[in-house]
Amino acid sequence: MxxxxxxxxxxxxxxxxxxxxxxxxxxxxxxxxxxxxxxxxxxxxxxxxxxxxxxxxxxxxxxxxxxxxxxxxxxxxxxxxxxxxxxxxxxxxxxxxxxxxxxxxxxxxxxxxxxxxxxxxxxxxxxxxxxxxxxxxGVERILAFMQAHPDGFADYAHAAEAIAAYLPQRRERKTEDQLRPLLREGADGRLRWHWDPAxxxxxxxxxxxxxxxxxxxxxxxxxxxxxxxxxxxxxxxxxxxxxxxxxxxxxxxxxxxxxxxxxxxxxxxxxxxxxxxxxxxxxxxxxxxxxxxx
Structure with missing residues (x-):
């Protein structure tokens, strides 16, 4: 390699x-x-x-x-x-x-x-x-997931659980290292998706x-x-x-x-x-x- x-x-x-x-x-x-x-x-x-x-x-x-x-x-x-x-x-x-x-x-x-x-x-x-x-x-299912957690997640385990429910065909759950680029920590300590809600x-x-x-x-x-x-x-x-x-x-x-x-x-x-x-x-x-x- x-x-x-x-x-x-x-x-x-x-x-x-x-x-x-x-x-x-x-x-x-x-x-x-x-x-x-x-x-x-x-x-x-x-x-x-x-x-x-x-x-x-x-x-x-x-x-x-x-x-x-x-x-x-x-x-x-x-x-x-x-x-x-x-x-x-x-x-x-x-x-x-x-x-x-x-x-x-x-x-x-x-x-x-x-x-x-x-x-x-x-x-x-x-x-x-x-x-x-x-x-x-199919598109509505994607958007429903994106809109499902407006207040974010308490921790990475909570986010991993949400993704696992959305993608049940995946055998392995996302690790904290894999999730870090996908989430941002707000002033309230909650983790929210990386994309602009607008x-x-x-x-x-x-x-x-x-x-x-x-x-x-x-x-x-x-x-x-x-x-x-x-x-x-x-x-x-x-x-x-x-x-x-x-x-x-x-x-x-x-x-x-x-x-x-x-x-x-x-x-x-x-x-x-x-x-x-x-x-x-x-x-x-x-x-x-x-x-x-x-």
Whole structure:
């Protein structure tokens, strides 16, 4: 196993915030840019990013605004276009066109950026258990969990218990070290999630009316696309996947049968293998005639 160096930096946005960006194996090629889901942090990608850096990729992950160690908006006025602009900014800060790996919200933002911005700042897209139209019941379950503990938790054990109830398919509970990046201690000593509560009022309220725009953007995506879905997901379904494949006929779909919507966490090894295979196919396709792909 190769121990790849990790660098954490701050990337300023046009509206005065700073995004926390983590890079593994800065000299690697190709570039993989990981965009997390709503309410997550860049830490959601740690296992996959480390494994893919070890096989030679430059792996970049970041906390979206209002999440993790990135700045929050003082007025709490969050909108989806801000997140899309931030994603394009991180992509264009890379030395080469990145392959986007986007989960849930991160994948939807990738569709908007890839479909609407020309030239596209991505070499290819990997969408992780998300389609332009989703199953409302699954999203409502996620939001119910996010809204369930407005007063936070008394301690890390209480938070671990809540996560275990939400993710019963996980065999191991989160440790205190794993929970520290996900929680902040308030002045009252209570532990609360790392994300800005104002996000629930802004971005979530826009999501349903974004669907026509997402459908239109998907139809314009002209880079290679891999859709990875969980066989036990309640956010995407056979119907939403088939609809997406009609919109993007050049996309390839792979289902991981044992995984839920939390694909990277439920089946990290299989998830990482699929990304590595996709990257290998891209490299072979782009190799000059007569060249031997590594």
């Amino acid at each position: 190769v121990n790849r160096p990790l660098d954490i930096s701050r990337l300023p946005t046009a509206d005065g915030l700073a995004l926390s960006v983590e890079t593994r194996h800065a000299a690697g090629d190709p570039v993989l840019l990981f965009a997390h889901g709503f309410g997550q942090t860049r830490g959601a990608w740690a296992g996959s990013a480390q494994a893919l850096a070890e096989i030679g990729c430059r792996c970049v992950s970041f906390d979206s605004r209002g999440h993790g160690e990135s700045d929050r908006l003082a007025n709490g006025d969050y909108h989806m276009d801000q997140f899309a602009t931030d994603l394009a900014l991180v992509a264009r800060s890379q030395p080469r066109l990145p392959i986007l790996v986007g989960a849930s919200m991160g994948g939807l933002l990738g569709l908007v950026v890839a479909g609407e911005m020309r030239p596209s700042p991505f070499r290819a897209l990997v969408l992780v258990d998300i389609t332009p139209r989703w199953e409302t019941a 996000l629930l009022a802004g971005v979530v309220s826009e999501s349903e009316r974004y669907q026509p725009r997402l459908m239109a953007a998907a139809a314009k995506v002209d880079v290679p696309v891999l859709l990875l879905s969980g066989g036990r997901s309640d956010v995407v379904s056979r119907d939403t996947v088939n609809e997406f494949l009609q919109l993007v006929p050049h996309a390839r779909h792979v289902e991981l049968p044992a995984a839920t919507h939390m694909l990277a966490g439920d089946a990290n090894d299989a998830f990482t293998r699929e990304i590595a295979a996709f990257v290998g196919e891209l490299d072979r396709h782009d190799a000059p005639t007569g060249a031997v792909a590594n």
